[in-house]
Amino acid sequence: MTSTPATPRESRRRPRRAALLLATAAAVSAVALLTGCAASAPQVGPNTTTAPDAAADVPRDAAPQGLKPLGPGFLGSVTTPSPEATITPEVGSWDGVTPPPGYRVILLSAGDDAATATLVTAVTNWARSTGVDLQAMTASNDDGIEADIEKAVELEPDLVVSAGDKMIDVLMLLSSQHLNQQFLVVGSELPEPTGNVTSVTWPGATFRGTGLGAADQPDPAAITPERAAAAVPAGVASVLHGLTGIVVRLE
Template sequence: MPPRSLAHAALIAAAVVPLVAGCASGVAAPTPSSPAAHATVGPDFYDEEHPPPPEGTITPAPGSWDHVHPPKGYRAVLVTMGTDPQTTTLVTAIDEWARAESVSLEHIVVTKHDEIIDKVERAIDLKTELVISAGNDLVDALATITAAHLQQNFLVVGAELAEPTFNVTAADWPGASYRGEGLGASSTYDPKSFTPERAGRAIRAGTAAVLSNHTGIVISLD
């Protein structure tokens, strides 16, 4: 097994231990929460006669999220890993969204794989309305961590989880749908597809889904 795969396996194993211990001791899993929706998306955001199933994929019509804005005082934290141009483009777009929407956005930067779990849990401990992630290297660990924190909403931008729980939403596009080690992407990965315009639409469409309580799905943009 390649060193990187071993590192990922170790991270996931470390995250699984507390879950197993909790079950063995009779501790109940977190109770799913259904917070009140902050906004309503446009009628073309999804097919209202056939709502997306859990883990389903929708392709919202352009502009169907334009009237969705975070409420006053909305707080989020952005966890990033990677200095590649793709991740930098995502971070820039997310920062611009936060400034335009007056969102209080904290940054947590992961520099090494053995920091991922601690830093994502630090983000969760901030108890913000939303934890946003940018960077393919975070995907494998998020698949486990998010399932252990069902009370927290997560938004993965520019990638997706293969089997997200109801509290995880992803926003990506063909060319930017990495799903983790060994799974690759649901479409051919294309670094050139990471444009500021696409990244901007992804953060806005993704947050619109979360704010309207359409979570646990993939928002696939053109």
């Protein structure tokens, strides 16, 4: 069989025809792709629901998972206390609020007076009963207190607990320099605490620093085992629930 050479007109038509076929094929492919996407997309209508965004389900500023809520009497009618505010929780409103596993606490104290010893014992007993990892440091003077505070912050515990009035003068100078570290002061308070310092006080246990008036002078007789044993879990419960930078006053 012999072939007839293409005429010039037919030669010009072939490229046009090829281009048209390519364009048609591309259009068909695009339609098929769109159809496939539409078929795979979920149908939304009156009787269907869409899956919620997983990130939207994560609450902000949430307490640690599994942490027991505070009782309604802890804050009373106050929703969120203002910085440096004083709250007076009902007795027992913090019961059952314990730290999560692996919670680390460093206990700082100075001196060997009876009141300080009572507070240290209360913190130690609380840590033992809750399974908290507790490390204790005791200083004999202001230089030692400063060194212990700095060392405690370097260790990055979940909480630093201060026990005893002798800690206050140095702590008020250093706590504001370590805003990422949470402090709990038991049996005394700072005169102008930053948001990372929470205090637990009660009548007779309201020392706020040297030279701030006779009304704030400590009463060693007010530091009883019963008071101290209630103060520690109340203060920790406040910190765990993000209520920091305030004074928790027990009546």
